[in-house]
Every structure is written in structure tokens, then in C-alpha cells.
Amino acid sequence: MYDDIIHSLNLKAENVKSISHAFKNNTHFYFIKLVSRGVFCPDCGQYTKKVHEYKNISLNHSIFITENASVIYKARRYICPHCSRTTFENNPFKSHHPRLTLKTVQNVLILSKDYNQTFSMVAKKTNLSVTEVITIFDEHVQIERKKLSEAICIDEFFFSRYAKNKYACMLINFKNGLVLDILPSRHKADLRSYFRMIPLEERMNVKYISIVLYDNYRDIA
Numbered sequence: 253m254y255d256d257i258i259h260s261l262n263l264k265a266e267n268v269k270s271i272s273h274a275f276k277n278n279t280h281f282y283f284i285k286l287v288s289r290g291v292f293c294p295d296c297g298q299y300t301k302k303v304h305e306y307k308n309i310s311l312n313h314s315i316f317i318t319e320n321a322s323v324i325y326k327a328r329r330y331i332c333p334h335c336s337r338t339t340f341e342n343n344p345f346k347s348h349h350p351r352l353t354l355k356t357v358q359n360v361l362i363l364s365k366d367y368n369q370t371f372s373m374v375a376k377k378t379n380l381s382v383t384e385v386i387t388i389f390d391e392h393v394q395i396e397r398k399k400l401s402e403a404i405c406i407d408e409f410f411f412s413r414y415a416k417n418k419y420a421c422m423l424i425n426f427k428n429g430l431v432l433d434i435l436p437s438r439h440k441a442d443l444r445s446y447f448r449m450i451p452l453e454e455r456m457n458v459k460y461i462s463i464v465l466y467d468n469y470r471d472i473a
């Protein structure tokens with residue numbers, strides 16, 4: 253069991269000091285401590301292994317898609333005996349998303365492969381927010397555009413504080429809620445050139461368009 257956790261967190265057994273388990277509020281908690289290796293103080297260069305405290309960091313792990321489980325990394329914070337500066341130990345959990353493990357990202361991608369899964373279903377199964385799921389999806393997957401359906405829904409979602417376009421736009425088949433395409437921008441010029449690329453014949457098939465109240469969408473419709 254713990255071997256599974258170690259493996260799916262991409263850890264080496266010799267770097268794990270302990271894993272303990274607790275069952276609370278219908279959730280399995282696994283607390284992980286890494287082997288103490290000490291750090292060099294970034295301020296004065298003094299080597300220290302003196303522990304100041306442990307901070308619980310939820311790795312938001314979804315090893316067990318069907319089970320409620322949470323992995324808590326007890327991050328060790330050292331204190332420099334010379335200048336009292338505190339420093340966290342190095343850890344291997346940093347991925348693209350600071351709170352997400354590689355395994356979680358993989359699970360999102362595996363689940364999203366199935367076209368019958370909606371983003372909110374994937375979010376529920378992986379314990380993430382819908383926005384997080386969409387962000388992961390978009391960073392890793394270029395989906396092929398699907399044909400416009402008779403009724404489409406133009407929805408938007410907050411993309412990223414750091415992206416050039418803060419809002420992205422999603423085309424959804426109104427009948428079954430599946431994604432037809434994701435566009436990185438909701439600007440009128442971008443939307444116009446996108447739809448121009450779709451053959452007129454296909455566009456003529458669209459009978460109903462559902463939009464949020466945003467002038468660009470109404471004009472494009």
C-alpha cells in the first residue's frame with residue numbers, strides 16, 4: 253500500500269522517512285515525511301539540520317480515483333543556528349502547478365481522454381476545481397475541433413491571471429454538454445477568424461446558440 257503511494261508520488265524509498273495513516277471524516281490521510289538531509293542557509297551559508305517546524309502541505313493527490321484519499325506532505329523547515337533564518341527542505345513534489353502532483357495531472361489527462369467525461373465530472377473525481385482541470389487540460393492537450401452541432405453553447409472561463417487573454421472561450425454541444433473546441437481568446441477578431449475557417453455549410457447547420465451576455469458573442473452569433 254505505502255509502496256504504491258511512494259511509487260505514484262515518484263519518490264525513492266530511501267528518501268522517505270515515514271508514512272503514517274489516519275482515517276477521518278470518511279477520508280484516508282497519508283502523512284509523509286522525507287529523510288532529513290539538512291540545508292545550507294541561503295543567507296549565511298551555514299549548514300543546518302535543526303528543525304524549526306513542520307508545515308502540512310496537501311498534495312491534492314488522486315492516486316485512488318474511486319476512494320477519498322489525501323496525501324499530506326509534512327514539509328520540514330530548518331532554522332539556521334547562526335542567523336535564525338528559516339528554510340524549507342528541498343522536495344520533489346513541485347510540478348507545473350505547485351499544489352498538484354505529477355500523478356494528479358496524469359489522472360486528469362487520462363480521464364479527459366474519454367469524451368463522455370465532462371470537465372466537472374473529472375474535477376469531482378480528482379478533487380480539483382473545474383478551472384484547474386481545464387487549465388491542466390489546455391496546457392497538455394490540443395484537442396481536435398469537433399463539428400458544430402445543431403445547438404451550441406458558447407461558454408467562457410477564467411483562464412489564468414498570467415495568460416495574455418484572461419478569458420478563454422469554450423464551444424459546447426448544447427445537447428450533451430461535450431466540448432467541441434476550446435478557444436484561447438474571446439476577442440471578436442479572434443472569434444471571427446475562427447468561425448470563418450469553419451466551412452459555411454457546417455456553420456449553416458447551427459440552429460441555436462446559447463451565450464452568456466457578452467456583446468462579442470451576440471455579434472458573432
Ligand SMILES: [Zn+2]
Nearest residue numbers: 293296332335
Ligand atoms: Zn544563516
